[in-house]
Amino acid sequence: MSRRVLTMFMIIFVIFLYAPTLLLPIFAFNDSSIISFPLSGFTLNWLKSLGAAEELRKAAGTSLIIASVSSIIATMLGLLATSATVRYQFPGKGFAIGAIMLPMFLPEIIIGVSLLTVVLLAGFKLSIYTIIMGHVLICTPFCIAILRSSFQQLDPSLEEASLDLGESRINTFRRVTLPLIMPGVVSSLLIGFTISLDEFVIAFFLSGTEPTLPVYIWSQLRFPQRIPSVMALGTLLLILSVVLLTLSELLRRRSARRLDQKATSGAL
Amino acid sequence: MIKSAQLDSDARRGLSQISLPLAFSVLLLAAPLAILLAMSFWTQDFLTLDRTFTLANFKETWTSPIYRTLMLRSLKISIIVTVLTVGLAYPAAYYMSFVAPNNRKAMLVFLITIPFWTSYLMRIFLWKVILGFNGVVNGSLIGLGFIDTPLDWISYNQFAVIITLSHAWLPFAVLPIFVVMEKVNRSYLEAAQDLGDTPFQRFRRITLPLSMPGVVAATLIVFIPTIGDYVTPKLVGGPDGLMIANMIEIQFKNANNAPLGAALALSALLLVSSVAGIFVWLNRRYLKAEGAA
Amino acid sequence: MRAVLTKKRQAGLCRTMIKLSNIEKYYGTYHALRDVNCHINEGEFFSLLGPSGSGKTTLLRTIAGFEEIDSGTVMIGGQSMVGVPPNMRPTNMVFQSYAIFPHMSVAQNVAYGLRSQRLNKAKTAEMVRESLGKVGLAGYGERAAHALSGGQRQRVALARALILKPKVLLLDEPLSALDRKLREQMQSELRRLQRSLGITFVLVTHDQEEALTMSDRVAVMFEGQIAQLDSPQALYKRPASKRVAEFFGAMNILKADILEVKGDIATTRIEGLGVANLAFNPQPGADASSHYCAGVRPELMTILDDGAMAYDKETPATVTDVEYRGELTYYDVKFEGSDTPVVVSMRNTSNRELREIGQQVRIGWESASAVLLLD
Numbered sequence: 001m002s003r004r005v006l007t008m009f010m011i012i013f014v015i016f017l018y019a020p021t022l023l024l025p026i027f028a029f030n031d032s033s034i035i036s037f038p039l040s041g042f043t044l045n046w047l048k049s050l051g052a053a054e055e056l057r058k059a060a061g062t063s064l065i066i067a068s069v070s071s072i073i074a075t076m077l078g079l080l081a082t083s084a085t086v087r088y089q090f091p092g093k094g095f096a097i098g099a100i101m102l103p104m105f106l107p108e109i110i111i112g113v114s115l116l117t118v119v120l121l122a123g124f125k126l127s128i129y130t131i132i133m134g135h136v137l138i139c140t141p142f143c144i145a146i147l148r149s150s151f152q153q154l155d156p157s158l159e160e161a162s163l164d165l166g167e168s169r170i171n172t173f174r175r176v177t178l179p180l181i182m183p184g185v186v187s188s189l190l191i192g193f194t195i196s197l198d199e200f201v202i203a204f205f206l207s208g209t210e211p212t213l214p215v216y217i218w219s220q221l222r223f224p225q226r227i228p229s230v231m232a233l234g235t236l237l238l239i240l241s242v243v244l245l246t247l248s249e250l251l252r253r254r255s256a257r258r259l260d261q262k263a264t265s266g267a268l
Numbered sequence: 269m270i271k272s273a274q275l276d277s278d279a280r281r282g283l284s285q286i287s288l289p290l291a292f293s294v295l296l297l298a299a300p301l302a303i304l305l306a307m308s309f310w311t312q313d314f315l316t317l318d319r320t321f322t323l324a325n326f327k328e329t330w331t332s333p334i335y336r337t338l339m340l341r342s343l344k345i346s347i348i349v350t351v352l353t354v355g356l357a358y359p360a361a362y363y364m365s366f367v368a369p370n371n372r373k374a375m376l377v378f379l380i381t382i383p384f385w386t387s388y389l390m391r392i393f394l395w396k397v398i399l400g401f402n403g404v405v406n407g408s409l410i411g412l413g414f415i416d417t418p419l420d421w422i423s424y425n426q427f428a429v430i431i432t433l434s435h436a437w438l439p440f441a442v443l444p445i446f447v448v449m450e451k452v453n454r455s456y457l458e459a460a461q462d463l464g465d466t467p468f469q470r471f472r473r474i475t476l477p478l479s480m481p482g483v484v485a486a487t488l489i490v491f492i493p494t495i496g497d498y499v500t501p502k503l504v505g506g507p508d509g510l511m512i513a514n515m516i517e518i519q520f521k522n523a524n525n526a527p528l529g530a531a532l533a534l535s536a537l538l539l540v541s542s543v544a545g546i547f548v549w550l551n552r553r554y555l556k557a558e559g560a561a
Numbered sequence: 562m563r564a565v566l567t568k569k570r571q572a573g574l575c576r577t578m579i580k581l582s583n584i585e586k587y588y589g590t591y592h593a594l595r596d597v598n599c600h601i602n603e604g605e606f607f608s609l610l611g612p613s614g615s616g617k618t619t620l621l622r623t624i625a626g627f628e629e630i631d632s633g634t635v636m637i638g639g640q641s642m643v644g645v646p647p648n649m650r651p652t653n654m655v656f657q658s659y660a661i662f663p664h665m666s667v668a669q670n671v672a673y674g675l676r677s678q679r680l681n682k683a684k685t686a687e688m689v690r691e692s693l694g695k696v697g698l699a700g701y702g703e704r705a706a707h708a709l710s711g712g713q714r715q716r717v718a719l720a721r722a723l724i725l726k727p728k729v730l731l732l733d734e735p736l737s738a739l740d741r742k743l744r745e746q747m748q749s750e751l752r753r754l755q756r757s758l759g760i761t762f763v764l765v766t767h768d769q770e771e772a773l774t775m776s777d778r779v780a781v782m783f784e785g786q787i788a789q790l791d792s793p794q795a796l797y798k799r800p801a802s803k804r805v806a807e808f809f810g811a812m813n814i815l816k817a818d819i820l821e822v823k824g825d826i827a828t829t830r831i832e833g834l835g836v837a838n839l840a841f842n843p844q845p846g847a848d849a850s851s852h853y854c855a856g857v858r859p860e861l862m863t864i865l866d867d868g869a870m871a872y873d874k875e876t877p878a879t880v881t882d883v884e885y886r887g888e889l890t891y892y893d894v895k896f897e898g899s900d901t902p903v904v905v906s907m908r909n910t911s912n913r914e915l916r917e918i919g920q921q922v923r924i925g926w927e928s929a930s931a932v933l934l935l936d
Contacts (some may be wrong), residue, residue: 002467003367006359006362006363006367007363007367009359009360009363010359010360010363010364010367010368010376013356013359013360013438014379014380016435016438017379017380017383017435017438017439018383020391020394020395020398020435021383021386021391021394023394023397023398023404024390024394027397034402034407035397035402035403035404035407036402036403036404036406036407036408036411037404037407037408037411037412038408038411077288077289077292078289080285080286080288080289081285081286081289081290083285084281084282084283084285084286085282085286087278087282088278088279088281088282088283088285089278089279089282090278090279090280090282090283090286091279091283092283093282093286096286096290099290099293099294099297099298100286100289100290100293102293102297103293103297104489105488105489105492105493106492106493106537107492107493107494107495107496107497107513107536107537107540108493108496108498109496109497109498109513109516109517109533110301110304110496110533110536110537111297113304113516113520113529113530113533114297114300114301114303114304114533115296115300116520117300117303117304117307117526117530118299118300118303120526121303121307121317133296134296136292136296137292137293137296137297140289140292140293198386198387198388198389199388200388200389200499201498201499204498205517205520214387214389217389217390217393218389221393221396221503224402227397230393231397234387234390234393234394237386237387237390238386238387238390241382241386241387242382242386245378245381245382249378249381253374453658453660455656455657455658455660456660456662456663458625458627458647458654458656458660459654459656459660459662459721460662460673461646461647461648462625462627462647462648462652462653462654462722463648463653463673463674463721463722463725464648464674464676464677464725465648465674465677466646466648469676470648473673473676474662477664478663478664555664
């Protein structure tokens, strides 16, 4: 009995989760500037209009730069933090992990506002660097969560074997550790990239003259006539996210197989 | 002797590796938070800062009706959203972990994860598209002839904020609960049944208490950020649905009163942390009581 | 207790506690249990012995009610268990991982199943104390579950199951996680506990020594089937098949031809040993087309000294290898007309000298110690 009820619940749950998202592609190709049913016909105009928007292209470029740099820095910091916490015991470990993971639990507006305060007080100008700092801060905990599962699956005796065979620590990391956790690293890069690309609040508070893509979208939302174009853009972003995620998931599974572990959920 | 020397070198290695990420987080999070705290005790007159210590900003935050209303409303919305999301996420996670066949688990996790990473902004905005005056619901209902004038109770109010936020945070709540449930040793469940529990008793005495850490994590992951949500109230809240984050933004940007904004932000953080703390404490008591029963 | 049981059994007074009939179980296309039939008697220490994948755990879980079988019936205490969930069965289980609830103290774990009996606090506490005392954990009630050692966990699991006074206690490889010394200690403790309580114990194990030392009867399982069900002595002395024989200690396997069967005596030609009359009682499943071989345990053959006491049979052989093992010496010998090396173990005594490789010897053996084995 309860089994069937739960299954029904899950089906409704997933439909509810996805229903709004499905509107994106529907209205992205609907030949009407008013967003409502019934649909009036198929069009590619909204998609084409994106190509003409100069600001959009600039914003997308800015976002790509920020997302790339943030995900790389966050992954490197994540590697250091994970390697330290998974393998070593040291005083203040709990505090250090807590401090690094804290942004995961803080309202983003707090992070945005506090960084904004520093920038204002120090007299810096808002730029893509300020956004990158904020994004690294919020991406690092997620990168750590992903890298941790890779590190935990890594048999420490492999590294010990390498050291025993006379390799230095740095080279052991390069020749043994890194190749084995590579899928996790790539997965971490992809996740960091996706988070940064999507992040709005921090970018909104910290962006200067160069808006990121979400900030640009935000500015468009005020104009009802732009909404179908935004839907088209949203569709493209959705596809990009799904592709990146699928890639990251495939990599994670391959890594799990390579490390001879059962492939279960590892995203969190 | 050898062992302690080993530990020391391990500790050194660990410390040296953690130092960089820790420094980054101290420099970009702890220090800014400290400065934010300092700022909240200052005053600003247009563009000049007065750095004399004052509690005026906090006094205003906690006594002025408008801020108090916003603060309590944010807390209320946040609590309702948390209860809704965790309440809906729990059976979903339960299904994924205990009912779904093993070979379908990875697929389900993936399904739940996708919305997790799709643009937050777009997901919120879609609800404006759905619930708005000219939105999908109203437009379609009028177009189909069910109603003549748009339903006004479905948008630009707290109801819309609650629906939208709950939907946006659902996947965030499912995953932590699922992860904890997956770690529950299945032989505990069999042992409980073997010792005479009906499936319901077994759920109450074993599954629920053992999955509680996941519920706590989900609650914190949803509750703390939603109180500071900026996008949702701005897009679907209307004047009645605005929350504290919108006021913080106004103080920092338009009103040029960063100190008051800082006081508001820190007060909100304090409020949410205390409520979260009380929740964690209550949960401990529940677990203790469950063990004793 | 044991003597009483044996007498009861002889008088046919032993009541059947568990009756398994025609049990079939599939996991998808994998045939996990094949037509399993057996009776387990009241007050008996019964073991299911087999290698991993033999279906022994599945069978135990079938009795507990955790596995749904595809056909067949399970009766416990004369009642059919069809559709009876585990919580309603008169059985309790000690899990392989012990499954000690991590969020409860030892006492809370032990009292877990008492809740439905709605006892008052004092009564519950008393029963918990008593049950913990029985397993040698008096005074451990307030310990946290995670603070226990492996052996202690197992005792808690035992106390938790026994406090409910089950008709049958099921044990799923309960000793496999313990180190050797602790395992041996627990073996005798379990045995003593079972005798004093008189409860039917059903133990799953892959360790033949464990099964032999602890059980009244053992069912040896291979590939989802019971290959032989007998007392430990009978299993060791008269294994029915080559596989069972090899599962219990060393056995020399020799080719055999049955020349003639008269009642339960088969005149058999054994490779290298010649013709002998062997006991013959075909097991269920064997038929006219079954192939047999002969088995002799190494300790049941002797290298005869000159003028030693007479054996039923004497066969000349050549020593091909000598392995000195302190208490015993193992000799590899070859009989005339046979290439199969045969192992003979000899107890070392102060006046017995080791034989040398290449030496011609006479091997003494009894036709009663050779057994016909299903190939």
